Amino acid sequence: MSQPVAIVTGAGSGIGLAVATHLVSKNYRVVIADLNPTTGEAAASSLGPSATFIQSDVSSYNSQARLFKQAYEWGGNRLDFFHANAGVDDRQMLYDPAEKVEVDEEGLVKPLNTKTMQVNLEAVIQGLWLFKYYVSQSKEAGGGKGKFVATSSAAGLYAMTQNPQYTASKYGIVGLVRAAGPVLVKENITVNAICPAFIPTNLPPPEILAAWPKEHITPMSTAIKAIDAFLDDDTMTGQTVELSQENIYFRKQLDYVNESQRWVGEDSQSIWNAGYAKVPEKKGY
Numbered sequence: 001m002s003q004p005v006a007i008v009t010g011a012g013s014g015i016g017l018a019v020a021t022h023l024v025s026k027n028y029r030v031v032i033a034d035l036n037p038t039t040g041e042a043a044a045s046s047l048g049p050s051a052t053f054i055q056s057d058v059s060s061y062n063s064q065a066r067l068f069k070q071a072y073e074w075g076g077n078r079l080d081f082f083h084a085n086a087g088v089d090d091r092q093m094l095y096d097p098a099e100k101v102e103v104d105e106e107g108l109v110k111p112l113n114t115k116t117m118q119v120n121l122e123a124v125i126q127g128l129w130l131f132k133y134y135v136s137q138s139k140e141a142g143g144g145k146g147k148f149v150a151t152s153s154a155a156g157l158y159a160m161t162q163n164p165q166y167t168a169s170k171y172g173i174v175g176l177v178r179a180a181g182p183v184l185v186k187e188n189i190t191v192n193a194i195c196p197a198f199i200p201t202n203l204p205p206p207e208i209l210a211a212w213p214k215e216h217i218t219p220m221s222t223a224i225k226a227i228d229a230f231l232d233d234d235t236m237t238g239q240t241v242e243l244s245q246e247n248i249y250f251r252k253q254l255d256y257v258n259e260s261q262r263w264v265g266e267d268s269q270s271i272w273n274a275g276y277a278k279v280p281e282k283k284g285y
């Protein structure tokens with residue numbers, strides 16, 4: 001039987017590189033996907049023949065779709081694990097004062113740069129869409145079961161006022177995982193997320209890294225602990241795992257405020273299912 005195959009996005013650096021390295025040690029063949037060809041190539045060559053680099057900008061659907069096709073073919077027509085990990089902080093500040101806001105020739109306010117949402121959330125949803133397809137095409141080569149992990153953040157459970165888009169994107173991942181996880185496990189795909197606190201990587205500006213107190217650092221080994229929890233259990237799905245210091249915490253959704261909300265959240269499923277079953281093919285908007 002062929003080896004299992006993984007794609008890790010943003011694997012040229014930081015958490016992605018650590019997870020890719022771990023997966024190689026677990027007998028995976030790993031595609032290092034990153035926007036940056038210098039770090040991406042270096043990461044792949046440091047891991048030897050079990051890894052390869054494919055340059056990809058996950059914020060472009062076509063680029064990510066090409067990544068999946070190439071990775072699947074490189075892996076011998078199988079794909080087993082996808083870590084949607086690439087992420088960026090806010091590219092333009094929502095709080096910018098009026099003097100910094102640009103207006104076009106028509107007098108319309110130019111849109112806020114929402115690259116963060118495209119990389120951190122839209123690409124993750126499209127990545128799950130693509131992964132689901134390729135897992136279903138992997139049976140002949142010995143696959144057919146998939147594990148999807150996304151990198152959310154502690155900012156997806158609390159809030160990071162300095163980066164409002166980043167916070168929104170990371171909350172989005174938590175919602176995606178909680179909604180899709182229990183459904184897709186029936187198609188042999190588990191869907192989980194890690195929510196790291198502060199892990200020293202190339203993401204924050206160097207001044208922040210230098211000023212950060214050691215006692216509030218979460219080591220990379222804690223991220224690997226969570227990945228191992230997902231790897232070791234084929235039924236674990238819909239989980240958002242908070243990483244803080246040496247520990248991993250399985251975080252539940254908020255408690256229902258009353259019995260009615262519990263009914264709406266849980267017991268109303270048959271009404272929703274019957275209603276959506278009758279909705280014709282989605283309208284064109």
Ligand SMILES: NC(=O)c1ccc[n+]([C@@H]2O[C@H](COP(=O)([O-])OP(=O)(O)OC[C@H]3O[C@@H](n4cnc5c(N)ncnc54)[C@H](O)[C@@H]3O)[C@@H](O)[C@H]2O)c1
Nearest residue numbers: 010012013014015035057058086087153198199201202203
């Ligand atoms: N480091 C932390 O403290 C921390 C905490 C919580 C969440 N996270 C999340 O962890 C993930 C990994 O970040 P990291 O800390 O390892 O940072 P990092 O900057 O070291 O790595 C991120 C990688 O993503 C790549 N990347 C950026 N945009 C891309 C795109 N459009 N397409 C493909 N690759 C792209 C970068 O080139 C880089 O190699 C991110 O989603 C980040 O939001 C990090």
